Amino acid sequence: MSDDPLAGSRDREVPVPELVEGRVSDDPVDADRVHADPALIDAATLPGVPDGFQRLWTPHRMAYIKAGPDPLRETCPFCEAPNKSDEDGLIVARGRTAYALLNLFPYNSGHLLICPYRHIATYDQATEEEVAEIGALTQQAMRVLRTVSRCDGFNIGMNQGSVAGAGVDEHLHQHVVPRWASDANFFPIIARTKALPQLLGDVRRAVAEAWTV
Numbered sequence: 634m635s636d637d638p639l640a641g642s643r644d645r646e647v648p649v650p651e652l653v654e655g656r657v658s659d660d661p662v663d664a665d666r667v668h669a670d671p672a673l674i675d676a677a678t679l680p681g682v683p684d685g686f687q688r689l690w691t692p693h694r695m696a697y698i699k700a701g702p703d704p705l706r707e708t709c710p711f712c713e714a715p716n717k718s719d720e721d722g723l724i725v726a727r728g729r730t731a732y733a734l735l736n737l738f739p740y741n742s743g744h745l746l747i748c749p750y751r752h753i754a755t756y757d758q759a760t761e762e763e764v765a766e767i768g769a770l771t772q773q774a775m776r777v778l779r780t781v782s783r784c785d786g787f788n789i790g791m792n793q794g795s796v797a798g799a800g801v802d803e804h805l806h807q808h809v810v811p812r813w814a815s816d817a818n819f820f821p822i823i824a825r826t827k828a829l830p831q832l833l834g835d836v837r838r839a840v841a842e843a844w845t846v
Contacts, residue, residue, distance in 0.1 A: 710737070711748045711804040723833060725841040726773070731766045733774055733844075735837050738800075740810050743782050743836055745774045747807040754803050755793050767807055774809045777843045784811035 714722035714734055723735040725745065736744040747770045749763045759767065771789065778784055788810040792799035 709752060709804050710801060711746075711806060712752050714748075715750060719841065720834070720837065723837050725777075725837055726770065726844045728766045728770055730760070730763045731770055733770050735833055735840075736808070737833070739833070740788075741812065741816060743778050743784070743811045743840065745778070745809040745840070747771050747774065747809065749805055752803070753805050756791060756805060759805065771807055771809055773844065777840055778809070778811045781839050781843050782811055782813075785814045786812045788812060 714724060715727070715732060716722075717724075719725070719727075723737065724732055725735065726733045730751070731747060731749045733745055733747050736746050747767050749759060749767065751759075751763065753759060756764075775787055775789075778787070789808065791805065791807050792802075795802040
């Protein structure tokens with residue numbers, strides 16, 4: 634017996650059903666339409682070798698790839714965001730001394746950052762008013778994410794300085810990362826990739842609409 638799982642089938646022509654306007658058809662008239670219109674050709678008839686992998690298409694990440702390994706460093710992104718519209722700045726809520734926005738490079742869908750408007754690097758430099766509002770925005774972020782995404786838990790914290798893992802170490806920001814019981818997989822380990830089921834714009838809109846003060 635051959636160890637090749639494709640043995641015996643390489644020289645055998647496998648019939649492919651005709652796909653017409655999203656449905657399979659055996660009608661010869663429909664078949665003629667398929668062959669006449671390339672847009673209706675079943676993908677199974679296109680070139681390629683089938684394998685056991687699923688494809689995760691993430692064309693929106695091309696913007697991050699083109700930005701290079703150290704994007705948005707000519708100006709502080711957390712100082713620039715409040716000067717933009719909420720949509721362009723990914724902002725979900727604005728307070729008096731601090732605001733909440735989506736992380737441009739999220740670990741999970743709904744990954745929020747709570748930032749003071751002032752350009753300070755570490756938590757001990759924040760005023761009592763800033764500390765209080767950062768805390769209040771963090772609590773509200775948890776409530777909103779729990780309502781909008783039905784998450785099971787959170788990772789919350791601050792990385793103080795580049796040595797501690799801060800991506801933007803010159804501007805203080807608190808991470809609020811929603812977690813689900815089933816959100817762990819091998820992507821981050823073997824491919825340094827996170828699978829994100831929602832686009833940033835859709836997440837920002839949902840969180841902003843649910844945010845009340």
